[in-house]
Amino acid sequence: MRPRQVLTVAMVLALTVAGFFGARLLGERDARRSSMHRADLAAAQIRERVVQGSSLAESLRRFLASDAGTQVTSGEFESNASRWLSPAGFPAAAWVEQVPAGRRTAYEQRIGHPIVTRDRQLRIVPVGSRSSYLPATLVSGISPVAVPGMDLGDETGVAAAVRRARTSRNARATPLATQRDGTQGLFLIRAAPRLVGDVVEPGFVVLFMSELSLRTAATDPTPMRLTVGRSSTGELQGARAVHTTFTEAGQRFEVAVPQESVHGAAAFLQWIILAAGLVLAALAGVLGVNGARRARAQDELDRIFRLSSDLIAVADFEGRPTRVNPAVEQILGYTAEEFLARPFLELVHPDDRERTAALTERIRQGMKVTSFETRYMRKDGSYRVLEWTSAPGIAERSIYGVARDVTERRHTERELRRLAGEQAALRRAATLVARGVSSAEVFSAVAEEGERLLDARATAIGRLEPDGMMTVVASSGTASDELPVGSRVSLASELALTEVARTGRSARVDGDRRTLDGVGRRGQLGTGCVVAVPIMVGGSLWGSIGAGTDQERFPADAEQRLADFTELLATAIANADSRAELAASRRRIVAASDEARRRIERDLHDGTQQQLVSLVLTVRAEEANVPPESSELRAALARVATGLTGAVEDLQEISRGIHPAILSAGGVGPALRTLARRSAIPVELDVKTDSRLPEPIEVATYFVASEALANATKHARASHIAVSLALRDAGLVLSIRDDGVGGADSGRGSGLVGLRDRVEALGGTIRIDSPTGNGTSLVVTFPLDFEPTGH
Numbered sequence: 001m002r003p004r005q006v007l008t009v010a011m012v013l014a015l016t017v018a019g020f021f022g023a024r025l026l027g028e029r030d031a032r033r034s035s036m037h038r039a040d041l042a043a044a045q046i047r048e049r050v051v052q053g054s055s056l057a058e059s060l061r062r063f064l065a066s067d068a069g070t071q072v073t074s075g076e077f078e079s080n081a082s083r084w085l086s087p088a089g090f091p092a093a094a095w096v097e098q099v100p101a102g103r104r105t106a107y108e109q110r111i112g113h114p115i116v117t118r119d120r121q122l123r124i125v126p127v128g129s130r131s132s133y134l135p136a137t138l139v140s141g142i143s144p145v146a147v148p149g150m151d152l153g154d155e156t157g158v159a160a161a162v163r164r165a166r167t168s169r170n171a172r173a174t175p176l177a178t179q180r181d182g183t184q185g186l187f188l189i190r191a192a193p194r195l196v197g198d199v200v201e202p203g204f205v206v207l208f209m210s211e212l213s214l215r216t217a218a219t220d221p222t223p224m225r226l227t228v229g230r231s232s233t234g235e236l237q238g239a240r241a242v243h244t245t246f247t248e249a250g251q252r253f254e255v256a257v258p259q260e261s262v263h264g265a266a267a268f269l270q271w272i273i274l275a276a277g278l279v280l281a282a283l284a285g286v287l288g289v290n291g292a293r294r295a296r297a298q299d300e301l302d303r304i305f306r307l308s309s310d311l312i313a314v315a316d317f318e319g320r321p322t323r324v325n326p327a328v329e330q331i332l333g334y335t336a337e338e339f340l341a342r343p344f345l346e347l348v349h350p351d352d353r354e355r356t357a358a359l360t361e362r363i364r365q366g367m368k369v370t371s372f373e374t375r376y377m378r379k380d381g382s383y384r385v386l387e388w389t390s391a392p393g394i395a396e397r398s399i400y401g402v403a404r405d406v407t408e409r410r411h412t413e414r415e416l417r418r419l420a421g422e423q424a425a426l427r428r429a430a431t432l433v434a435r436g437v438s439s440a441e442v443f444s445a446v447a448e449e450g451e452r453l454l455d456a457r458a459t460a461i462g463r464l465e466p467d468g469m470m471t472v473v474a475s476s477g478t479a480s481d482e483l484p485v486g487s488r489v490s491l492a493s494e495l496a497l498t499e500v501a502r503t504g505r506s507a508r509v510d511g512d513r514r515t516l517d518g519v520g521r522r523g524q525l526g527t528g529c530v531v532a533v534p535i536m537v538g539g540s541l542w543g544s545i546g547a548g549t550d551q552e553r554f555p556a557d558a559e560q561r562l563a564d565f566t567e568l569l570a571t572a573i574a575n576a577d578s579r580a581e582l583a584a585s586r587r588r589i590v591a592a593s594d595e596a597r598r599r600i601e602r603d604l605h606d607g608t609q610q611q612l613v614s615l616v617l618t619v620r621a622e623e624a625n626v627p628p629e630s631s632e633l634r635a636a637l638a639r640v641a642t643g644l645t646g647a648v649e650d651l652q653e654i655s656r657g658i659h660p661a662i663l664s665a666g667g668v669g670p671a672l673r674t675l676a677r678r679s680a681i682p683v684e685l686d687v688k689t690d691s692r693l694p695e696p697i698e699v700a701t702y703f704v705a706s707e708a709l710a711n712a713t714k715h716a717r718a719s720h721i722a723v724s725l726a727l728r729d730a731g732l733v734l735s736i737r738d739d740g741v742g743g744a745d746s747g748r749g750s751g752l753v754g755l756r757d758r759v760e761a762l763g764g765t766i767r768i769d770s771p772t773g774n775g776t777s778l779v780v781t782f783p784l785d786f787e788p789t790g791h
Contacts, residue, residue, distance in 0.1 A: 019273040027262040032242060033299065035259045039244040042218035043255040044307045046226070049217035050248045053188045053207050054171040056090055059412055060205045061192035064095060068420035070195045074111075074138045074148050080419075081140035084412060085207070092208035094136035094145035095192060096152055097201065098162065101131055111137055113149035118180040127151045134158060137203065144179045144208060152187070152206065155179055157229065161189045162204055164250055173249035175229025176211060185210040186228055188249055218255075227254040311386065311403040317364050319343045322398070331386070331405045333379030349375035349383055363392050363399055373406065385410050421453065439573060440485075443474035446545070451476045454531075454558055456547040458482075461535075462489070462497040463543040470498055470543065479548070496532035500544035506533045506559045507546075531558045535566045537573050667691075668698040672705055672725060679721065680713050681738075686724040693732060696762055697782050701725070701734055704755050704766075708736040708778050716740025716776060732782040737775065744770035 063080070064072070072080075081093045099107045099115070108114050115135045117127040124147060127133065134153035139145045145152070152158045157174030165172040171190040178184045185208055192205040211226070211233050218224060225234040225241070228251055241256040311331050314323040321340050328339050332347070339347075348356050352374045359369055368391040375383040390401040443461050451459040458479035462470040468491055475483045483489075491498045499507045508531045531554050532546030545566060547558070555561075623637040669690045676683035692698075705723060712718045718740030725734050759766045763783045770776040 016273065024262075031260040031262050035242045035257055036244065037299065037303075038220050038222060039242050039255050039257045040303065041307055042220055042224055042257065043244045043246055043253070044309075045217045045219060046214055046253065046255065047246050047248050048309055049214060050173065050188070050209070050253075052088065053090055053209055054190070054249055055409070056085060056088060057171045057188050057190040057192075057205045057207050059084065059409075059416070060093065060095075060207075061190050063416055064192050064194045064203075064205070066416065066420055067424060068416070072138065077138035078141045084415075085140065088408075089213055090207050090209065091140060092142040092145055092210075093140045094150070094152075094206045095138040095194065095203050096134050096136045096162075096206050097203045099133045099135055101129065101133075104133065107135065108149070111135075111148055113147070115149045115151050116147065117151045117154065122181055124150075134162060136206070142208075144181045144183055145206065146181075155187065156231075158187055158189070158206075161187065161250075165189045165191045165204055168250065171207075171249045173228070173251035175251065176214075176226070176231040176233060183208075183210060184233065185212075185214070186251070220257075222257050225256040227256070228252070308402075311405070313339075313344075313401050313403070315344060315399045315401070317397045317399070319345055319360065331384060331403075332376060338379070347377050349377065351375075360399070363390050366392055366394060368392070440473070444476070447474040447476040450545065450547055450562055453561060454547050454549065454554060455551075456549045456554075458548045459546065460497060461543065461545045462501070464491075464501055464541065470501060473543070496530045496546045497544045500532045500534050500546070501541065504534055504541055506531070506563070508532075508554070508559065529553045531562060533559050533563045533566060535570060535573075537570045542570070542573060668693060668701050668725070671698075671702050672723065675702075675705055675709060676723065679709050681709075681718055681721050683709070684720065684722045686722070686726075688724070688726040689732075691727070693784070697732060697784070700759060700762055700764070700782065701732065701780070704734060704759065704778075704780050705736060707755055711744065712736075712738040712740055712776070715744070716742070718775065727784075731784060734780040734782075736778045739775045741772070742770045742774050742776055743772045744768060744776045 060081075077095065081091070085091055085093055097107070104115060114126045115133050116124045119125050130153070132153065133151050136145045136148060136150045136152060139148050139150065141147075144150070144155070155174070156177035156179075161172045161174045168191070171188045174187045174189070176184065176186050188207040188209060190205045191202075193200050193202050195201075214228075215224065215226060215234065223234065223236055225232055225236050227233075236256060236258050240259040242259050243254055243256045245252060245254045247253070306326055308325060309327055309330070311327045312325040313321050313328070315321045320343050324336050324339050326336070328334055328336060332339065345353055345357060345360075356374050359372060363369055370389045372388045372390070373385055374388065376386050377383055384405055385407045386403040387406045388401050388403045390399055392399055447459045447461055450456065456477065458477040459475065460472055460479045460483045461474040463473050465471055465488070469488045470491060472483045472485055472487045472489070475485060489495060489498060491501050496507045496509065509529065529551060530546060530548040532544050534544050535542045545562060547554075547562060619637055619641040623634055623641060626634040626637065667690065669687045672687055673685060676685045693701075709721065709723075712721055716738050718738035721736065721738045723734075723736050725732070727733075756766050759780055759782070765781050767779045768776070769778075
């Protein structure tokens with residue numbers, strides 16, 4: 001054999017052997033690459049799960065920092081967590097505080113629970129003494145944070161994560177560990193100070209991610225080992241593994257999956273190459289190289305298109321999509337073929353198309369756009385909010401875009417804003433009730449707050465009357481014209497307000513223009529939907545409140561949200577009834593007292609006083625008949641007559657103190673002039689009205705003036721008193737000032753206490769200003785719309 005042939009044979013053999021081993025190595029490499037792809041996919045899905053948890057922790061932090069979170073209770077926190085977190089698979093959450101040992105008692109008194117932990121038998125017991133604690137103040141009620149006060153300080157890695165979270169603006173994760181209650185997982189911890197009153201309480205939002213939720217985030221059923229920190233879960237049973245790592249929330253995660261073995265055609269390819277010879281080996285080698293190149297290109301596309309949970313799309317300048325990743329099916333429900341078959345503007349919400357088209361034109365002109373939100377229609381007809389980042393490819397005449405689905409985030413933000421607005425509205429109405437303002441003010445405020453809360457066009461509040469009618473006590477929006485305050489409607493009318501009164505149950509009518517009559521007359525309100533709920537006071541139906549909107553329907557929870565206000569209305573009504581009953585009772589007592597005074601004064605004048613006058617006349621007559629020689633008898637009778645005359649004068653003085661006759665005969669003006677003339681201190685009197693006033697007002701005015709003059713004479717050491725009486729703004733104002741020593745205090749049990757009770761019983765006010773050394777000023781104001789109370 002010629003050397004050249006030998007060389008050729010050698011070259012053929014070398015190429016054949018090289019092809020054999022090359023095919024074997026390529027098969028192993030492809031198997032490893034496929035395994036690595038699965039590991040990367042699992043890692044990306046687990047990472048997305050951790051990012052989702054961090055985003056929810058941030059949402060909780062913002063909620064606690066908002067006005068709605070300032071006074072949130074553990075029950076409200078649990079309710080909100082069940083609505084926001086449980087649907088996302090994060091039911092266990094809490095807000096924890098760092099409590100030094102010295103503040104443990106104060107903390108336990110504040111939250112009403114001891115700081116507890118779980119013992120080896122998984123029982124909840126008070127925690128032992130230590131230098132500091134990390135108790136959960138607000139909990140979702142799900143293990144491992146099932147009860148308020150649960151100390152997380154001895155859970156693996158929690159204390160270290162809290163220290164790192166304190167100096168970080170992002171969530172921090174603990175290592176994977178088995179908790180005291182037996183659950184395995186990790187905690188996400190985010191610094192979340194909370195405003196309580198006027199004090200900012202430092203604290204942390206804690207979300208628990210179970211090991212199962214992390215593992216199930218990876219959709220590939222292949223066995224997997226997950227390592228977080230230094231702790232692992234899952235077994236690979238001794239198989240060779242490929243690893244991929246990432247760092248999220250300040251913690252290192254490692255995902256390992258078994259390496260696939262070479263199988264199928266790849267396992268026989270090396271033997272085919274060996275048997276086929278030089279040409280087939282060379283061809284296999286070329287095909288292997290080309291296959292490797294194609295694999296690398298395909299792998300890059302897979303990483304971009306398959307691993308991303310965001311929608312990635314390419315469209316031409318005419319607006320037709322040319323390429324889209326598999327996330328389109330998860331986000332919008334379309335297959336790639338269905339999405340590519342129509343211009344993308346057809347899927348945009350009609351209200352967003354104009355600005356989307358304008359933005360697309362700007363991209364064609366070379367501008368890059370970030371964070372542009374628009375609504376896209378899903379295959380089922382619903383809409384998702386997508387946040388786009390797009391850039392043009394001028395040479396390719398293409399538009400490249402990446403969209404993130406932010407629908408849940410925006411929904412959560414809207415829900416938080418709605419809850420905050422609802423709590424603020426309830427707080428404003430509750431403040432009015434607590435301040436004890438009039439029922440009319442509370443009714444008006446509740447009607448306006450209800451209209452604002454439900455985005456209604458009209459609201460009205462009606463009160464049941466004993467005669468089978470309903471009186472409108474408050475209305476707002478378009479109902480102000482159709483159902484003004486004070487108007488009355490029959491319970492037999494076809495109104496939602498009266499329907500509630502007839503049935504005692506909530507009423508709702510959606511989408512029918514006849515529901516205009518739900519809160520108004522003659523369809524003048526322009527509303528298309530109405531809801532109404534009963535108002536219960538003391539277990540009895542008091543009335544109803546209704547709201548109307550021009551939308552198709554109210555939200556499903558409109559009745560419940562409106563009913564929250566009825567509790568405040570019931571409290572306001574009960575308070576007003578109590579105040580009215582108390583005022584009426586006090587007026588009855590004052591009226592009874594005045595009547596008793598009049599009766600005593602009349603009895604003294606018509607009985608005892610007349611008898612004494614008759615005795616005086618009899619004694620004087622006997623004195624005149626005494627003979628001149630009986631001078632001692634005449635002197636004795638004169639002394640008796642004088643004594644009886646003094647007794648009559650004393651009795652008249654007592655009678656005037658009980659109830660002056662001049663007050664009943666002439667009114668308060670002449671009575672004040674009589675008091676001024678009898679005063680031991682000079683009185684400057686200025687009476688600007690001689691009109692007769694309601695009798696209780698005149699009596700109270702007289703006794704206030706009498707008591708003030710008596711106090712000035714006995715205690716003030718005054719040299720001058722100024723008294724004025726005038727009608728001002730539908731009220732009677734009595735002002736008494738002296739230049740005495742001052743220092744009068746109604747709280748020390750003087751006669752001013754009784755005066756204050758009398759004045760306030762008639763709906764009036766009394767103001768006393770008596771600085772020491774500067775005299776005393778007393779100003780009393782009575783309303784003239786006083787209605788006498790029978791007795």
